[in-house]
Amino acid sequence: MSIVFRREFRAYFATPLAAVFLVIFLFLAGLFTFNIGGLYERDQADLRPFFQYVPWLFLLILPAISMRLWAEERRTGTIELLVTLPFALSDLVLGKFLAAWAFSIVAVLLTVPFWITLSWLGDPDHGALVSGYLATVLLAGFMLSVGALISAWTKNQVIAFVLSVAVLFITLLLGYPATLDVARTFASKGVIEALASTSALTHFDALMRGVVDLRDVLYFVGGMIVFLWLNTAVIDWKKSD
Amino acid sequence: MAKVVENSARAAEELLVATGLEKRFGDTYAVRGIDLRVRAGEVLGFLGPNGAGKSTSMRMVTGFLEPTAGAISLCGINLLTHPIEAKRTIGYLPEGAPAYPEMTVEEFLTFVAEARGYARRDARDRVERVIERVHLQGVRRKSFETLSKGYKRRTGLAQALMHDPRVLILDEPTDGLDPNQKHEVRTLIRELGRDRAVVLSTHILEEVEAVCTRAIIINQGTVVFDGTPTEMESKAPANITKNRMDHVFRMLTTGEGERRATRRTKGSTR
Structure with a gap:
C-alpha cells in the first residue's frame, strides 16, 4: 500500500496540478476568510469565517482531485498494469485515497498562518481551533472518499467531477440552515433531524464549534470506510470498462 | 546424464494451464471454452482477428479479468484462489503498453520493481538490468509521455521482465516498432523463451514463423487451430x-x- 501511496502522492507534484491547486485553494481560503468573511471586522479571535466557508470551497476543488483517481487509470490503461501487479485491490484503493487525502491535508496545513495571525493579533481559543482543523481534515477525507467512488465508476473525468460536485452539494445542503428552515414549513421535526444528521455539514459544524463528539468523528470515519469499501467493490466489478 | 533428464523434465513443465476458459459480457461471449497449456521453453503465438477474444483471454490469465467459467493455474498456483501469489510468477505487457505519462522511465520502472517486492538497493539493480536488457539507457530520464512508440513498447517490456518471471504474457509486443526494433525484440523473446513460457499475441504472421514454437488461432472466442507454425503453413x-x-x-x-x-x-x- 505504501508503494501505491508514494507513487500517487509524488504524481501530484510531478505536474502543475499541485501548484495550481494549492495556489487557488490558498487564494480562495484567504479571500473567504479575510475579505468576505470579514475576519478583521468581526473583531473576534477565531477562524469562524474560514471554517464556515471551507466546506463550500472543498465542494468546488476536492472533486478536481478525486476525479482523476480511477478515471485517469482507466483512460491511460494503467489500471490493467496496476491490477496485474501483486497488489491486493484494497491496497490500491487505500493507497490512492490516502495520497489524495494527504495532499488535501497539505493544502489545509498551508492555512496555518491564519492561525498564527490570529494568535499574534489576539488570544484565540486554541482548543476550538484544533477541533476546527480536525473537522476540516475529516471533511476533506469524507468528500474525497465520495469522489473516489464516483471516479471508480466512470472513465470520463469531467463526468466524475460534475457528479461528485452534485452529490456532495446535496449532502452539504441537507445540513444547511436555510434548507432546513424551508423544510421545517412542511416536514415534522423528527424528519428534519434525521435529514440533517445524514449531512456532512451538520457533523462538521458540531466539530467546528469546538465540541469533539465521538459520534461526529465516527460519522466521517465510518463514511470513509463505507465509501472505500464500495470503491473496492466497484473496481473489482468494472475494472475492464 | 542425470542433469539432462532434469533439464528435460524442467522444460516439459507446464507453467500456464488454463482450462475451459469462458468470458461473457452481458449476453455476448467474448471467449467460449478455450484451453491453453504452455510449457517452459515454448513461445506460443496467439493469433486471431480483432475482437476474436485474444486480449480478453490474456486479461484472464494475467488476473485482470475474472473468467465467467474455467480454471487458471500459473506455475502450479491457482490464480483464482491465490491471485497475489500467482501474479508474482508472471510478467505482463498489456495491450498498448500503458504507463504513467508524467513519470520518467526510471521512476516508472522503480515503481514496478518496488511493487514486485524489491527494496531500495535490489530495486535499483533490477531497474539497471532491465534498462540494459531492452536498451533504454538513452531515455531513462525522459518522461513516458514524450517517448516514441518504440520506446514506450520497450518500457512496457522492461516492466514485464523486472522480476525475471517464468511466465511472460505479451499483448502485441512489436506493434509500432520499426523493422530494426522488431528484429531486436524478436531476438529477445526467442532468448527469453528458452526456459520460460511465453505467450504473445500478434497480427504479423511472419512473426509467428520467426519466434514462435507453437501457434494458436482463435476465432469468435474458440480455438480453430493449435499446432506448430510449420503445421499451420502446411x-x-x-x-x-x-x-x-x-x-x-x-x-x-x-x-x-x-x-x-x-x-x-x-x-x-x-
Whole structure:
C-alpha cells in the first residue's frame, strides 16, 4: 500500500496540478476568510469565517482531485498494469485515497498562518481551533472518499467531477440552515433531524464549534470506510470498462 | 546424464494451464471454452482477428479479468484462489503498453520493481538490468509521455521482465516498432523463451514463423487451430505459393480462403 501511496502522492507534484491547486485553494481560503468573511471586522479571535466557508470551497476543488483517481487509470490503461501487479485491490484503493487525502491535508496545513495571525493579533481559543482543523481534515477525507467512488465508476473525468460536485452539494445542503428552515414549513421535526444528521455539514459544524463528539468523528470515519469499501467493490466489478 | 533428464523434465513443465476458459459480457461471449497449456521453453503465438477474444483471454490469465467459467493455474498456483501469489510468477505487457505519462522511465520502472517486492538497493539493480536488457539507457530520464512508440513498447517490456518471471504474457509486443526494433525484440523473446513460457499475441504472421514454437488461432472466442507454425503453413493448399500463413489465417477465421481454395482445386481437376 505504501508503494501505491508514494507513487500517487509524488504524481501530484510531478505536474502543475499541485501548484495550481494549492495556489487557488490558498487564494480562495484567504479571500473567504479575510475579505468576505470579514475576519478583521468581526473583531473576534477565531477562524469562524474560514471554517464556515471551507466546506463550500472543498465542494468546488476536492472533486478536481478525486476525479482523476480511477478515471485517469482507466483512460491511460494503467489500471490493467496496476491490477496485474501483486497488489491486493484494497491496497490500491487505500493507497490512492490516502495520497489524495494527504495532499488535501497539505493544502489545509498551508492555512496555518491564519492561525498564527490570529494568535499574534489576539488570544484565540486554541482548543476550538484544533477541533476546527480536525473537522476540516475529516471533511476533506469524507468528500474525497465520495469522489473516489464516483471516479471508480466512470472513465470520463469531467463526468466524475460534475457528479461528485452534485452529490456532495446535496449532502452539504441537507445540513444547511436555510434548507432546513424551508423544510421545517412542511416536514415534522423528527424528519428534519434525521435529514440533517445524514449531512456532512451538520457533523462538521458540531466539530467546528469546538465540541469533539465521538459520534461526529465516527460519522466521517465510518463514511470513509463505507465509501472505500464500495470503491473496492466497484473496481473489482468494472475494472475492464 | 542425470542433469539432462532434469533439464528435460524442467522444460516439459507446464507453467500456464488454463482450462475451459469462458468470458461473457452481458449476453455476448467474448471467449467460449478455450484451453491453453504452455510449457517452459515454448513461445506460443496467439493469433486471431480483432475482437476474436485474444486480449480478453490474456486479461484472464494475467488476473485482470475474472473468467465467467474455467480454471487458471500459473506455475502450479491457482490464480483464482491465490491471485497475489500467482501474479508474482508472471510478467505482463498489456495491450498498448500503458504507463504513467508524467513519470520518467526510471521512476516508472522503480515503481514496478518496488511493487514486485524489491527494496531500495535490489530495486535499483533490477531497474539497471532491465534498462540494459531492452536498451533504454538513452531515455531513462525522459518522461513516458514524450517517448516514441518504440520506446514506450520497450518500457512496457522492461516492466514485464523486472522480476525475471517464468511466465511472460505479451499483448502485441512489436506493434509500432520499426523493422530494426522488431528484429531486436524478436531476438529477445526467442532468448527469453528458452526456459520460460511465453505467450504473445500478434497480427504479423511472419512473426509467428520467426519466434514462435507453437501457434494458436482463435476465432469468435474458440480455438480453430493449435499446432506448430510449420503445421499451420502446411494447411494451405499446394497451389498457394505466397503468403501461405496469411491464407491459412483467412481460411480459418473467415472461411473465405477455403472457398476460394476449393474452387481452385475443382478447376484444376477438371
